[in-house]
Amino acid sequence: MAPQFAAAGFLTGLLALATFASCNTEGDILYKQRLAWEDPNNVLQSWNSTLANPCTWFHVTCNNNNFVIRVDLGNAGISGPLLPDLAEIQNLQYIELYGNGLNGSIPETLGNLTNLISLDLWDNLLTGEIPTTLGSVSTLRYLRLYQNNLTGPIPSSFGNLTSLLESKLQENSLSGAIPASLGNIKALQFSRLNDNMLTGTVPSKSFPLSTFGNLTELNTDRNNLDGTRTSSGLRVTAIIQDALKTA
Ligand SMILES: *[C@@H]1O[C@H](CO)[C@@H](O)[C@H](O)[C@H]1NC(C)=O
Ligand SMILES: *[C@@H]1O[C@H](CO)[C@@H](O)[C@H](O)[C@H]1NC(C)=O
Numbered sequence: 468m469a470p471q472f473a474a475a476g477f478l479t480g481l482l483a484l485a486t487f488a489s490c491n492t493e494g495d496i497l498y499k500q501r502l503a504w505e506d507p508n509n510v511l512q513s514w515n516s517t518l519a520n521p522c523t524w525f526h527v528t529c530n531n532n533n534f535v536i537r538v539d540l541g542n543a544g545i546s547g548p549l550l551p552d553l554a555e556i557q558n559l560q561y562i563e564l565y566g567n568g569l570n571g572s573i574p575e576t577l578g579n580l581t582n583l584i585s586l587d588l589w590d591n592l593l594t595g596e597i598p599t600t601l602g603s604v605s606t607l608r609y610l611r612l613y614q615n616n617l618t619g620p621i622p623s624s625f626g627n628l629t630s631l632l633e634s635k636l637q638e639n640s641l642s643g644a645i646p647a648s649l650g651n652i653k654a655l656q657f658s659r660l661n662d663n664m665l666t667g668t669v670p671s672k673s674f675p676l677s678t679f680g681n682l683t684e685l686n687t688d689r690n691n692l693d694g695t696r697t698s699s700g701l702r703v704t705a706i707i708q709d710a711l712k713t714a
């Protein structure tokens with residue numbers, strides 16, 4: 468081999484090595500997340516960095532190419548923060564972390580998860596605002612953030628979640644108006660916004676979904692919303708909202 472080719476080959480090899488070393492593997496990311504969590508029930512015992520491939524770990528599912536697609540840790544007794552690094556697990560489809568003691572905020576990096584189908588973070592101790600970036604996850608079908616203490620507005624970017632079937636944001640401390648853009652989500656079946664601090668009116672123009680779409684439940688009960696919306700489409704089996712606030 469001519470020396471210049473050998474040198475080029477050597478350089479390419481070095482470059483590959485450097486890239487590999489600077490790029491966290493999915494196992495590294497999950498292991499880092501393990502270390503950030505309290506795990507009194509030891510459910511994460513198999514998440515051991517000495518095992519290069521996380522596909523053999525409990526509560527982790529991979530696809531046929533050994534990329535992580537699910538993390539299933541509902542009601543697992545874990546607590547602590549969600550690391551922004553989780554968004555580097557690019558093939559992640561299901562984040563099932565409900566019923567734990569997760570605290571801190573929802574990382575805005577999760578908006579980078581372009582394959583995410585289900586974000587189940589309900590019944591935790593999460594605070595802070597819902598990241599606007601989640602509106603970029605066009606694959607999202609199940610967004611269940613209820614029973615936390617999330618504050619701030621419902622991002623109007625959620626109107627871009629055209630695959631969304633379930634939006635369960637109830638029992639938080641969300642404030643501001645219900646974004647009219649939610650009316651763009653034609654696939655939406657359940658929209659639970661009850662038990663927050665939402666203000667303004669239910670934008671009836673934004674919910675033609677009840678007649679044209681698949682919306683069967685829109686629950687806006689127990690907020691600070693004005694007035695009421697009286698007409699419900701035929702397909703709406705339950706529109707539950709504040710009682711009319713007139714004497
Ligand atoms: C990982 O596995 C090795 C070998 O089985 C064991 O010695 C080590 O204690 C484990 N580490 C953790 C953090 O569980
Ligand atoms: C989360 O909970 C842990 C343990 O109770 C606490 O040390 C930490 O400060 C909390 N973090 C936030 C952001 O509330």
Ligand SMILES: *[C@@H]1O[C@H](CO)[C@@H](O)[C@H](O)[C@H]1NC(C)=O
Binds near residue numbers: 600
């Ligand atoms: C991921 O998301 C963060 C925050 O939304 C952003 O700053 C960052 O550029 C994104 N990273 C990639 C690799 O897309």
Ligand SMILES: *[C@@H]1O[C@H](CO)[C@@H](O)[C@H](O)[C@H]1NC(C)=O
Binds near residue numbers: 599602627
């Ligand atoms: C959502 O779509 C609107 C246009 O309808 C666009 O301006 C906005 O940037 C999008 N937001 C996100 C988070 O994708």
Ligand SMILES: *[C@@H]1O[C@H](CO)[C@@H](O)[C@H](O)[C@H]1NC(C)=O
Binds near residue numbers: 616640
């Ligand atoms: C939730 O957050 C709001 C605003 O920060 C605060 O007033 C309220 O006490 C919190 N509720 C709970 C149950 O922690």
Ligand SMILES: *[C@@H]1O[C@H](CO)[C@@H](O)[C@H](O)[C@H]1NC(C)=O
Binds near residue numbers: 653654655680681
């Ligand atoms: C409504 O539901 C039906 C039956 O599940 C489905 O075929 C249709 O595509 C849905 N409509 C929208 C707008 O998603």
